[in-house]
Amino acid sequence: MKYNRTELAGNIGYSSVIDEKFKTSFLTVRFITVLGKETAAANALGISALSSSSRNYNSIAKLNEKLSALYGASLVSFTRKRGDIQILGLSSSWINSRFAIDGEDLDGEMLELLRGCIFEPNAEGGEFEADNFRITKKDLLDRIDAELNNKRGYAISRASEVAFKGEPAENSCYGTKETAEAVSAKDAFEAYSRLLETAQIEIYYISSEENERIPEMFRKAFADVKRAPVKIEFEAKSPVKAETAEVSDEFDVNQCKMVINFKSDCTDKYALKYVSTIFGETPVSKLFVNVREKLSLCYYCACRPITSKGTLMVDSGVEKDNIEKAKTEILAQLDEICNGNITDDEIQSAVLSFENALSQIGDTPSSYEAYYFDRFCYGEIMSPAEQLAEYKAVTKERIIEAAKTLKLDSVYLMLNKEAE
Numbered sequence: 001m002k003y004n005r006t007e008l009a010g011n012i013g014y015s016s017v018i019d020e021k022f023k024t025s026f027l028t029v030r031f032i033t034v035l036g037k038e039t040a041a042a043n044a045l046g047i048s049a050l051s052s053s054s055r056n057y058n059s060i061a062k063l064n065e066k067l068s069a070l071y072g073a074s075l076v077s078f079t080r081k082r083g084d085i086q087i088l089g090l091s092s093s094w095i096n097s098r099f100a101i102d103g104e105d106l107d108g109e110m111l112e113l114l115r116g117c118i119f120e121p122n123a124e125g126g127e128f129e130a131d132n133f134r135i136t137k138k139d140l141l142d143r144i145d146a147e148l149n150n151k152r153g154y155a156i157s158r159a160s161e162v163a164f165k166g167e168p169a170e171n172s173c174y175g176t177k178e179t180a181e182a183v184s185a186k187d188a189f190e191a192y193s194r195l196l197e198t199a200q201i202e203i204y205y206i207s208s209e210e211n212e213r214i215p216e217m218f219r220k221a222f223a224d225v226k227r228a229p230v231k232i233e234f235e236a237k238s239p240v241k242a243e244t245a246e247v248s249d250e251f252d253v254n255q256c257k258m259v260i261n262f263k264s265d266c267t268d269k270y271a272l273k274y275v276s277t278i279f280g281e282t283p284v285s286k287l288f289v290n291v292r293e294k295l296s297l298c299y300y301c302a303c304r305p306i307t308s309k310g311t312l313m314v315d316s317g318v319e320k321d322n323i324e325k326a327k328t329e330i331l332a333q334l335d336e337i338c339n340g341n342i343t344d345d346e347i348q349s350a351v352l353s354f355e356n357a358l359s360q361i362g363d364t365p366s367s368y369e370a371y372y373f374d375r376f377c378y379g380e381i382m383s384p385a386e387q388l389a390e391y392k393a394v395t396k397e398r399i400i401e402a403a404k405t406l407k408l409d410s411v412y413l414m415l416n417k418e419a420e
Contacts, residue, residue, distance in 0.1 A: 001362060003372060005381070006215070008203075009222055011229035013376070014215045017206045017368040023099060025107065025207035026365030027214065028091040029118065030373065032200040032232055035086040035168040039191065041175025042183045044079040045133075045140055046192030047088040051077035053122035053132045057113070060132060066113065070106055071095050075117065081173035082377065083308030084236050088195070090117065093365070096208060111217055119221050127186035137183065144177050151253055151414065156315055159259035159412035162247045164238055169309055196225050200232045202373060206365035234377040237310035238263055240407045248413035255299060255317045257414035260330060262312040262406040269307055269378075270394050271402035275337060276305045276312055277350040278399070284349050286333040287314065297326040308377070312406060320416060327411070337403040342396060354391045358384040 005015040031047060033039075057063040067073045073094035080087045092114055097106045122129045128136075147153055157172060164170040174180065183191075201222075205214050240263040266272055280287035280303035287301045299317035306313060318326050336342075361371045361384040375381050382390075 001368075001383075003381075003383075005372075005376070008215055008219045010227060011199075012201045012203070012218070012222055012227075014203045014218065015205070015372055015376070016210060017204070017365075017372060018208065018210060019206070019362060019368070020208050022096075022206065022208045022365060024093055024095050024365065025110075025205070025211070026091070026093045026369065027110075027114065027206075028089055028204045028369050029114075030087055030089040030202045030204075031195045032202065033086050033088075033195060033198065034230065034232070035081060035084055035171050035173065037171045037175070038179065039175075040086055040171055040173060041140070041180035042187050042191035043086060043088055043195060044174050045136060045180070045183050045188040046190075046195060047079065047090070048077045048140060049128045049133055049136045049188055049192065050117045050121055051075050051090055052136055053129065054113070054116040055120040055122055056116050058122045058129065058132075060135065063117075070104075070109055070113075071100070073106070073110055075114070079173050081169075081171075083234070083306065084168035085232060085234065085308075086173050090114065091366070091369075107211055108213065111213060115217055115221060119224075121189075121192065123189050127184070127189045130185055133185040133188065136188075137180070140174060140180055141177065144172075144174050144180060147172075147174070148177075151251065151255075152257060152315065152317065155257035155259050155412060155414045156313065158247070158249065158414070159261060159313060159315070159410070162245055162410045162412050163261040163263075163311060163313075164309065165245075167236070167238060167309075169238065169306075197228055198230045200229060202376060204369045204373065206368050234379070235308045237265055238409075240409045244408050245410040246413070247410070248415055250415050250417045253414060253416050256320050256323060256416055257412075258298075258316050258318055258323055258326065259412045260314045260327065261409045261411070262314070262334070263409045264310050264312070264402070264405040264407070266310070266402050266405040268398055268402050270390050271398040272307070272312075273305065273354075273391070274347070274350050274394055274399045275403045275406070276303055277353055278342060278346050279303050279312070279334060279337060279403075280314060282349060282353055284346070286336060286346075287330065290333055291316075291326060291329050295325075295329060297322045297329055301326070301330070311409070323413065331408070334403065334406065338400065340396070340400050342399060347396065347399070351392060354388060358388050 002018045301316040303314040
């Protein structure tokens with residue numbers, strides 16, 4: 001495997017990951033910008049519209065017909081959140097040209113199709129074509145509704161609003177239903193145009209061999225764009241609140257949800273990952289073994305790190321009568337780590353968890369893309385093997401010191417109306 005990143009222009013990076021085992025090519029273009037309440041929905045719609053049609057393929061049906069003709073190639077859009085930033089983009093995948101039955105230049109055709117979607121969208125007069133945009137907008141609204149109906153996910157979203165109040169990270173990457181409904185085809189086109197000009201752009205190509213046509217195409221295409229990129233801060237630790245915030249909502253749910261946020265100013269991210277893993281990321285973690293299994297205080301109890309914000313989030317499904325008991329025990333299990341009550345087996349289990357996750361990097365092209373983009377965000381490019389070595393170098397003392405920096409910041413509760 002060979003990884004390489006070059007700058008095509010200011011704040012436009014091109015990375016290639018070459019691995020001979022792949023029989024397909026995978027190309028992703030990421031637009032990275034600050035996450036904002038008023039801009040999130042328009043940005044999401046502006047980029048989503050690019051994956052449904054273009055000037056040459058001016059309907060969803062025509063674009064899909066072309067992709068099918070290219071041996072079932074794919075083109076999808078995505079919108080994600082990473083701390084204070086919104087990440088939007090397009091991902092495409094197709095079989096390598098050498099496998100084409102009639103010797104078609106699949107690389108060239110897919111590259112031209114993607115270029116058209118990004119730089120020659122299905123738009124006229126400064127707005128996206130109405131019928132296609134209407135479908136794109138409905139898809140986004142359906143996605144927002146689906147998140148509202150996923151009560152565990154919604155509780156986590158609300159907990160983020162509480163923990164990061166006043167910071168970009170409090171917002172959803174899709175915006176709210178109200179802001180999304182208000183976006184017009186003109187608004188979305190303006191947002192797309194603004195992203196072309198101001199976003200940090202990272203392009204990833206994963207295949208069995210280099211293709212110099214790809215960076216050259218993007219270099220030429222962006223030469224016609226008046227770029228004025230905005231500086232992106234990939235890490236912005238959130239300050240812990242002077243007093244713990246406690247917020248609750250009532251819903252028609254059978255199972256209450258509790259999300260507890262801890263914050264840290266620790267810079268030892270490898271040690272903090274150990275804390276998170278030993279605390280509540282695996283079936284042998286302290287939260288799973290003690291809070292869920294031994295004491296039966298919750299239906300699930302797990303933690304996830306939000307590294308870019310210096311935050312550890314613990315979410316659980318509980319009965320209303322067990323909320324305070326579960327909260328007390330969750331805090332007690334963190335104290336156990338702070339007090340050094342960590343067994344060698346727990347540390348070894350964490351190492352095995354890291355080994356398992358990192359060993360899967362490279363199984364698929366998308367896993368390479370996600371891994372190296374994550375490394376780019378950290379400003380620390382290394383191979384999975386090198387990262388594993390960093391984990392194995394972490395001592396028990398470093399884990400304890402990292403745990404001691406975690407402070408209780410906020411608690412969000414989703415309560416059952418009927419329980420009142």
